[in-house]
Amino acid sequence: MSFLPKAVDKTFVPPVKCQGIKTKLVPFILDSIEWSGDGRWVEPFLGSGVVLFNAAPDRALASDVNPHIIALYRGIFTHEITASTVREHLEREGAKLRQTGPGADESYYYEVRRRFNETGDPLDFLFLNRSCFNGMIRFNQKGGFNVPFCRKPNRFRKAYVTRITNQVQHLADIMDGKDWRFQCCDWRKTLAECESDDFVYLDPPYIGRHTGYFNTEWEDKEARELARRARQLPCAMALSMWKQNKHRKNEHIDEDWSWATERTREHFYHLGSTEELRNSMTEALLLNKPSPTSTPA
Numbered sequence: 001m002s003f004l005p006k007a008v009d010k011t012f013v014p015p016v017k018c019q020g021i022k023t024k025l026v027p028f029i030l031d032s033i034e035w036s037g038d039g040r041w042v043e044p045f046l047g048s049g050v051v052l053f054n055a056a057p058d059r060a061l062a063s064d065v066n067p068h069i070i071a072l073y074r075g076i077f078t079h080e081i082t083a084s085t086v087r088e089h090l091e092r093e094g095a096k097l098r099q100t101g102p103g104a105d106e107s108y109y110y111e112v113r114r115r116f117n118e119t120g121d122p123l124d125f126l127f128l129n130r131s132c133f134n135g136m137i138r139f140n141q142k143g144g145f146n147v148p149f150c151r152k153p154n155r156f157r158k159a160y161v162t163r164i165t166n167q168v169q170h171l172a173d174i175m176d177g178k179d180w181r182f183q184c185c186d187w188r189k190t191l192a193e194c195e196s197d198d199f200v201y202l203d204p205p206y207i208g209r210h211t212g213y214f215n216t217e218w219e220d221k222e223a224r225e226l227a228r229r230a231r232q233l234p235c236a237m238a239l240s241m242w243k244q245n246k247h248r249k250n251e252h253i254d255e256d257w258s259w260a261t262e263r264t265r266e267h268f269y270h271l272g273s274t275e276e277l278r279n280s281m282t283e284a285l286l287l288n289k290p291s292p293t294s295t296p297a
């Protein structure tokens with residue numbers, strides 16, 4: 001039986017954005033998972049955390065190689081960061097962004113970016129994540145956050161600050177009373193801690209691309225090592241991976257994941273207003289235990 005009492009009908013959107021965020025795929029992922037819920041939900045590539053937060057298990061081990069994501073979420077978990085500290089920070093820093101005068105917004109963004117790269121303040125990380133270009137998380141070789149400003153007048157307007165604050169509060173409510181642990185580390189360390197009752201959800205970077213997520217390159221060799229280690233896990237697992245679009249097929253699935261059970265879902269990326277501009281991608285979920293329900297079209 002699934003540990004989820006019912007399918008998630010309204011996906012909770014977390015306060016952190018990142019490339020490859022699975023918000024639209026959460027219902028598909030969670031509906032595909034069979035797990036007793038007895039052990040821990042283990043997520044070694046946490047990113048925005050959208051899958052964990054919607055699964056909302058009682059026990060979890062969440063990790064990522066990016067220390068800033070972990071520091072922010074750990075801070076919310078321990079109540080060191082709350083909806084009101086977030087509101088205060090974004091209102092104050094948002095006002096400074098505005099007050100520096102028309103056209104000068106950009107310079108205050110870069111001042112915060114410089115400060116963050118020296119101190120690593122989690123609230124500055126949230127400020128940058130919610131005002132940078134496309135909500136991207138990208139670091140240079142020295143570990144410095146290097147995403148440019150997303151030009152928008154009055155970036156931290158009242159409604160926007162309220163939306164972020166509500167996301168933080170909702171997340172604190174989800175975490176309340178849960179036995180969750182956040183750790184900053186490489187995926188191998190987290191996988192090595194798995195036990196038979198756990199469930200592992202894997203969402204690694206796209207194979208073969210320099211992602212810049214946190215000073216890391218996700219190489220083919222590492223992707224293959226993940227497939228090997230996933231196969232040896234003592235517990236159930238699911239891995240998200242793009243399967244194909246109209247130009248390309250992901251050969252890595254046939255080459256390294258042929259042992260897994262596959263479920264697929266069509267996903268549309270809207271690039272424009274017309275039907276022709278919709279770009280379709282087939283997303284796969286690879287599971288190490290057969291799923292009782294059949295693959296939808």
Ligand SMILES: C[S@@+](CC[C@H](N)C(=O)[O-])C[C@H]1O[C@@H](n2cnc3c(N)ncnc32)[C@H](O)[C@@H]1O
Pocket residue numbers: 018019020021022023044045046047048049050051063064065066185186187188203204205206213214216
């Ligand atoms: C595709 S994103 C995860 C997206 C997430 N599932 C979501 O919906 O927001 C991949 C994540 O893996 C992390 N990552 C990259 N290399 C890693 C490594 N060697 N060990 C652990 N995490 C790593 C990145 O920092 C990034 O947050």
